[in-house]
Amino acid sequence: MTSTSRSKRLRELPLHIMLLPGVLLTIVFSYIPIAGVVIAFQKFVPAKGIFESKWIGLDNFAYVFNLPSFTNVLWNTVFISVMKIIAGLIVPIIVALLLNEVVGKYFKRTIQTIIYFPYFLSWVILGGILIDILSPSSGIVNDVIKWLGFEPVFFLGDEKWFPFTLVISDTWKEFGYSTIVYLAALTAIDQHLYEAAIVDGANRWKQTWHVTLPGMMPIVMLMTVLSLGSVLNAGFDQVFNLYSPMVYSTGDIIDTFVYRLGLLQAQYGVATAVGLFKSVIAFGLIVLSNFLANRYAGYRIF
Amino acid sequence: MSKRLTSRRLFLLGNNLFLLLLAIACLLPLINVLAVSFSSSSAAAAGLVKLWPIEFTLASYKHALGKKEFIDAFIVSLQRVALGYSINMLLTILIAFPLSREKSALRSRSVYAWFFIVTMMFSGGLIPTYMTVRSVGILDTMWALVLPGAVPVFNVILLMNFFRNLPKEIEEAAHIDGAGHWRVLLSIYLPLSKPAIATITLFVLVGHWNAWFDGLIYMNSPANYPLQSYLQTVIIEVDPSLVSNTELINSQLVSDRTFKAAQVFLAALPVLAIYPFLQKYFMKGLVMGSVKG
Numbered sequence: 001m002t003s004t005s006r007s008k009r010l011r012e013l014p015l016h017i018m019l020l021p022g023v024l025l026t027i028v029f030s031y032i033p034i035a036g037v038v039i040a041f042q043k044f045v046p047a048k049g050i051f052e053s054k055w056i057g058l059d060n061f062a063y064v065f066n067l068p069s070f071t072n073v074l075w076n077t078v079f080i081s082v083m084k085i086i087a088g089l090i091v092p093i094i095v096a097l098l099l100n101e102v103v104g105k106y107f108k109r110t111i112q113t114i115i116y117f118p119y120f121l122s123w124v125i126l127g128g129i130l131i132d133i134l135s136p137s138s139g140i141v142n143d144v145i146k147w148l149g150f151e152p153v154f155f156l157g158d159e160k161w162f163p164f165t166l167v168i169s170d171t172w173k174e175f176g177y178s179t180i181v182y183l184a185a186l187t188a189i190d191q192h193l194y195e196a197a198i199v200d201g202a203n204r205w206k207q208t209w210h211v212t213l214p215g216m217m218p219i220v221m222l223m224t225v226l227s228l229g230s231v232l233n234a235g236f237d238q239v240f241n242l243y244s245p246m247v248y249s250t251g252d253i254i255d256t257f258v259y260r261l262g263l264l265q266a267q268y269g270v271a272t273a274v275g276l277f278k279s280v281i282a283f284g285l286i287v288l289s290n291f292l293a294n295r296y297a298g299y300r301i302f
Numbered sequence: 303m304s305k306r307l308t309s310r311r312l313f314l315l316g317n318n319l320f321l322l323l324l325a326i327a328c329l330l331p332l333i334n335v336l337a338v339s340f341s342s343s344s345a346a347a348a349g350l351v352k353l354w355p356i357e358f359t360l361a362s363y364k365h366a367l368g369k370k371e372f373i374d375a376f377i378v379s380l381q382r383v384a385l386g387y388s389i390n391m392l393l394t395i396l397i398a399f400p401l402s403r404e405k406s407a408l409r410s411r412s413v414y415a416w417f418f419i420v421t422m423m424f425s426g427g428l429i430p431t432y433m434t435v436r437s438v439g440i441l442d443t444m445w446a447l448v449l450p451g452a453v454p455v456f457n458v459i460l461l462m463n464f465f466r467n468l469p470k471e472i473e474e475a476a477h478i479d480g481a482g483h484w485r486v487l488l489s490i491y492l493p494l495s496k497p498a499i500a501t502i503t504l505f506v507l508v509g510h511w512n513a514w515f516d517g518l519i520y521m522n523s524p525a526n527y528p529l530q531s532y533l534q535t536v537i538i539e540v541d542p543s544l545v546s547n548t549e550l551i552n553s554q555l556v557s558d559r560t561f562k563a564a565q566v567f568l569a570a571l572p573v574l575a576i577y578p579f580l581q582k583y584f585m586k587g588l589v590m591g592s593v594k595g
Contacts, residue, residue, distance in 0.1 A: 011407075014482060014483040014484055015399075015403060015483055018397070018399060018400050018483075018487075019400050022396060025393070025452045026418065026421060026453050028438065029434065029435075029450045030425065032434050033425065033427070033430040033433075033434045034424060035426075035430075036429075036430030036433055037426055039430065046433075095321075095324065098317055101313075101314065101317055102318060102321065103314060104318075107318065110325075111321050111324075111325045114328055114329060115325055115328050118332075120577060121570055122512035122513075122514060122530050124512075124537070125512075125566050125569055125570050127537070128533065128537040128565075128566040129335050129566060131537070132334075132559065132562070132563060132566075133334055138349035140330075140331075140334045140352060143352075172328065176328070204310070204313075237514075240515075241534065258429075262429045263428070268429050268433075272427060272429045275428055279426075283423055
């Protein structure tokens, strides 16, 4: 009995050895930082370290929640990310449906290739491009606006426009990606359904409405439910590269707030508290969204 | 019937036209910046450049490529991509393979799986991660850019699913012939997984090339910045106190605007260059990741 379990253990050994480096790195760079969130409950002083710093309970949380700017930051985060989720849902569905109607294979592939490209550029590069083309004095976008007879718009410096600039430019970068996911779902629809619909006298519009859209629904549901988990991620990379103090009132989000508080003002405990607050809510949302995805779309992470 | 056919044709024509315009709209910002980068500084400063260079010149590119900081940052980025890719790929394979085994072959499989999944759902956040990297003592070194993200859990899941869909019989036959786990992984699974590995390769390469924030916070000396972090500091934020005298003289020859445009384009160039050849893998991988086997 012991000898079989021993030989079994021996046979498993190479697998454990394979996993070892990954496990060690994950402990150091993922689990130790998770344990490090205790500084959210401390008046953390780097010179004293985690073990010597003073414990202050929930003071950091109380301090942040009483900041007038924090409610604003929270609202901005949710507003911007919900708008992004909605735009990122509607635009790719429409484009996928239109691409699905295209007859020429080569044309279809070319369009797909082009709209997918911005997805692969970093927000530093896209930020550089947007700052240039959106400039009120010399940018090409405002040239067109002036040519049409309107007043130039300061997209990145006007607090009214800034959130919408974020949503539109994010959609520009991301919609190619989701379009391809939806197109893949479309090609998986059973062709017999279309034949049956034609026999029943359905025209193209009715086929789209009664066959294509319902066929897409599971993957649309899945993508939507999964995006629920990132409602507090309004896009740090994008906002950080496009915002300025002029638009803090409508453009400052949790992640940029944590960055300034923690790394620029060295309020480590407070910044960690905000980060923890965000992580806990995000965790709850991820668990919820996975539960919903599993329940309604039969999806599981692994 | 023929009326219906014409309306169908009209729709297709309009549809193609719309999609064409949409694709062009996606590219216009890039084309505009490209045109600016090739234009003379006076034309760019006056806002004359639209989609074609005015007073064509390579001055901005010469200026960028002659700048030591730019070249240094470019080299740091290449090193980072090479080292980061090797580590990511090695760990992805070494973790995905054991996790793709049946529970009978690895009894603690689900413990390991949850161990990795948890890190996808919960993270320590910015400050604790920064503190950890600092106490490990790798600030200001290349390791700070490649070790914290060394285990890409999403890619592990992708590859694990791919491994699981390979026919079990080959592996059983190999085991009967006396092959161990390492042998099965190296001589059977890896050669069969080329498409999945190609896809992950591309995402990892682009990911490392595009990363900028870690360089910004983990590198104390700007001389160690990878290209995207360097660009972040010169294009997005311009601190007048950092501009030296010689640069002021140069900037009379090359306007800030054309110079920035040239640097943006140079940083996008590697991605632009590989993209047309490899985009079919990007698409394949995306479908692979979203539609689980």
